[in-house]
Amino acid sequence: MKILVVGSGGREHAIIRKLAQSPKAEKIYCTPGNGGIEADGAECFDISATDIDGVVQLAQQLAVDLVVVAPDDPLVMGMVDALQAKGFMTFGPKKNAAIIEGSKVFSKELMKKYGIPTAKYEVFTDSEDAIAYVREQNTYPAVIKADGLALGKGVILAQNENEAVEAIRSMIDDKKFGESSSTIVVEEYLTGPEVSVLSFTDGKTMAPMLSSMDHKRAYDNDEGLNTGGMGTVAPNPYYTEDIAKECMEKIFIPTMNAMNAEGRTFEGCLYFGLMLTPDGPKVIEYNCRFGDPETQVVLPMLETDLVDIMEAIYSHTLSGVDVKWSDGCCTCVVMASGGYPLSYPKGLEISGLDSRGQVDGCEVFHAGTKLSDGKFLTNGGRVLGVTAKGLTLKGSIDNAYAGAAKISFENAHYRKDIGQRAMKALISDPLDLEYKQDLEDYLEENGVYLRQ
Template sequence: MPNLPTNPRVAVIGQGAREHAITWKLAQSSQRPQLYSLPGNPGMWEISTAVAVPVDDHAELVAWAKETNIDFVVVGPEQPLAEGVVDALQAAGIPAFGPDRRAAQMEASKSFAKQLMRDANVPTAAFEVFTAVDDAKAFVRKLGAPIVIKADGLAAGKGVVIAQSIEEADATIVDMLEANRFGASGSRVVIEEFLQGQEISLMYFVDGNTAVPMMPARDFKRIGEGDTGPNTGGMGAFAPVPTFTADHATEVTKTIIEPVLSALKSQGIVYRGVLYAGLMMTESGPKVIEFNARFGDPETEVVLPLLASDLLEVMWAVAHDGLADVDLRWHDGATVCVVLAGGEYPAKSDKGTPIQIAHQAADDSVIFHAGTALEQQQLVTAGGRVLTVSATAQDVPAATQRAYEAASQVHFNQMQYRRDIAHNWQQ
């Protein structure tokens, strides 16, 4: 593995709370990196240099990276990964963190991931893939409700509907396949059985030879308290999950992660980056709900504060197949985060509303920016999920209290957030 350069120039692609958390953690590296954000957000710009290069123009991105002597590129969001930004950077000899386009199909195509799991005998919900409304409706009647309907492609965390009735399932199928709600991402749907149990998010650092689990987390996808209302990109999270043991992690590695990575290799695909496994802990053991090809959001905002290892060194090792030589260490304690969203989220984003933050977060808490912008030096809303407030303490209840105390210092018109994050921390 080549050595990481001294004071490396590191570019982070993305502009959400996940990328702010990644940049915040990279800034703590003993390697003292020079950080750039493409395009970043006001929170990221406090610790990195903003760059206005379009990341979907690979030729322009590569030209900028060469001109700036970038040593390493970290890709945050799923869309650039699915579009092959890592392939373009690697072809130009620029090391990058994240899976290439073929490997990113694990998230970019739910049907690809489900078929791979079926072929590898990985435990997951029973499913079928449909492009025709009538065939999809017939399958719904075969399985019954509740039932899960997913847009096949990327849908910013909003492409999953848990239909509680046959009628709701039928309406969702028509909405996706005929009304074109998610565009090309919804031209195929995956319909699968509804799994019962407690959800766990388990992210792995993965290189060409090794997969190492991070701290288990649990996120809260529904907009409403008591896990009600439509799915969102995530309204909060906590880590670790006390009921998820080291033995559980070993089981997931052996029965899910290793078979999936082996199945990918059999297709000539080597996965490098973060592989996120969304799991349901059922009575018969862990089953896969979904895979993501990057750090989860908001799970990143609770997992990275607990990471004791140097994130930049870990990422560099992943990109150069040196993960086996890295000792992944974690702090004691727990972290909880609460997402502050616009009043009409998830149906609509909020833009241009002034944000007031009463005072800077205490040492044990941090405010990660997501949908924010600067207008004449005034911080304003610029998205559905606006800010993520994270706090760390000795255990989940104490971290929850501190996160809500920090959230109380933030105000903008029609701000909404869930007040029951981590309510099920002992389940």
């Protein structure tokens, strides 16, 4: 098979790496791709991921057998519809299903209509009405969300009334995120551990992947600005078998059925962003595609042929595929440019990578790189996802950080505490006492103190 993957980040690199393991994958193309994807053997093209006509023409020119549309924007814009209209097998939801991420208002009203647990909310198009509401509620933090896509930055946690008023006016009146924020959702703030669960679905069968834990803040101890994600671990220790069963019964299957009932059958990867609240698991958000950087720790653990899964989703035969996962854990440490998520330079040379953009003992997924005269240069805010497996969570963390230590570029920045919150969750379990002591010692060595 000849396969075209649309996108240019670490998520796309992880997808391509897994697709390449399939004996069915004869040739893999990517547009626009990046330096690491190119070095991995995929032929890259300079066509934007949002250029629907350009991608359709490229797929026709290459006569590909499968097109994987990975990012949110082209999915919400209807790229899958356009490709299917030309007879291509695709992976990803159609436009009318991708709205589950494309509109916060749609997703909240879907959950309300079908009784899927989520935070209380109200929708506003007038800033003064929204301000009056938050003043009346007088409960902080207040969660203020732009309705549409905003590059993962359309959610503001207002810590007080002044911040709430500023956020509302900047979104509705100043169009901070363009038309995406002309309508906003003001939402109840939920507390509890966060869990990400990506799921394969063909609209009839739901096959959840390994759970994961993202780290959104730029700096250690969850400080600094929100980013697209500074690292992940899988599986998430807070996501127990009992919670997984509850989520399947109350969230995953009901969401699939709700989309079917609305005539918006979802086919592809449906991402559930969950909060494990004192009242049970609730949905924070849906995404219509693989998460980034969650994909970088989930797909390396997948044992089943990814091409088989994608073919089965397209043909609505996912129930016949046994989706299997490796034992152990996986950790991804994101190496970012200094200044990210605000302004940052590009074009800095990266040292420590081999000719394929890799280091021993890890898989390095390229997010923001380009290949120039045989050298890897930075070309984005999140540059690399240094990913490693281990039999234990501690082992995977150690392996990932050992890999990151081998790589350098000017003002490279990465968090030093990826996975430590998950380690603390493990300690709360009734583990073997000797192992528990080892975990506590490890955390203390890294500046996380658990004993009073």
